[in-house]
Amino acid sequence: MKSKLTFLLGLIWVAGTHLAGAQTSGLRLPKTVQAGTPFSIQSAGSGKAVLYIVGPAQVLRRDVQLGETISLAAGDLHNAGHYTVILVGGSSTEDGAFDVTAAQPAALSLIAKPSRLPVDLHGGISGVAYIFDTFQNLVLQPSHVSFQLAGVAGAPQTRTVLTQNGVAWTKMNSASKEGAAQFVARVGNIADTRVIQQVPGDPCSLRMNVRASGQRLAIETEPVRDCSGNAVPDGTIVTFTEIYNGGEATVDVPLKRGVARTEMPAYEGATISVATGVVMGNEVRWGKE
């Protein structure tokens, strides 16, 4: 009884391995194919059959003659991915699989953020580049991506990064001078460009001068600049505050041509201060000491 069972199991195993071999023995497939390139599949036997090449990215169906070489033309299979091949003949079905890999880099997608930022910000600009071939497949083979940030002044910043899984990224510093900068990512002769607007930072120091103007005080700031010497944009609000005899007066004035001007009542012993954003300027005490 035991020997019969062993024999039966052995028979099943032999039949199983034979069938498994037969499934792929007649079908000769490439292991990998580059997207869009021509390739061929060798079949065995005779008679008519239907060839299916199936994957989520693409599907093909061909009527073929068994025993002949099945040729697929350039562009027939252009989407990268894993493909199952099934060859259905009159009496047998064979299957196999192969991979289609991306072709050479042909397009680059650059995401640069932010599009507008203050000057002199360390690591303030980020660039992410995804590399694609001509069929919009992500190129997973490592490629060198050159990032360059060229502003209105100074030497351009350059970094070269090797892609991992089709993506490369870097961080750049904003320049010390305001203006538009070109952020370029390049692979070979393929490039993508974004414009980064570099604007002045927060005011660095704020000073005002106060003088008598009839019964009132004429107050004017010196030109307001950031720490790199760039003029702070017109429209930035400057706040003047006057404290007198227990009273208080406040005036908000937008910068015009780099300076803010206003008039306030002249009270003996009043204290006048100036501020913009979180930056405090100087303080002036008017009249009697």
Add this chain to the structure above:
Amino acid sequence: MKQTAVRRAIWRPFLLAGSVLATLLVWGSDQAAVRVEPTDSVGPRTLEKQTETAVIRDYLQAWNSLSGALDQNRVDLLNRDFVGTAKEKLVETIREQAKLGIQTRYQDGKHDIQVVFYSPEGLSIQLVDTVEYDMQLLDHEKPLRTQHIRARYVAVLTPTEVQWKVRVFQAEPE
């Protein structure tokens, strides 16, 4: 008569528990086993647990959408989870399948997911999934072959108003 009623009352919780367990097993059999590699070293942006959970959930949901869309040759089923190139390619496949009278049934069984990149500005996240699935091919509704497949997929997801959507979905040689 009274004894029978008592017996029934005793067995009722066991029967109930058994049916709940059976339901869970049946339900469980349709769910793919999912393993996510630790994400501590993912960068350059720090990946918060909440983001990780959402990304994995939406990616797995995308597999369900893909499966339904390719099985029923329905392009509209892709709208929820795919955008950009990934969607365009799947739409192309579905249209070709419909033209040829082909259907493909994808049943994912196992995912081994590794989040490999989270962009500094938070606008894209990339993961690599070593996935095992069964693919059944039907020609004019006649099943031809089922193949068990193990493949390495690279996916790039981008955030939309309410969820992450798959923008790049591509298998590569292991």
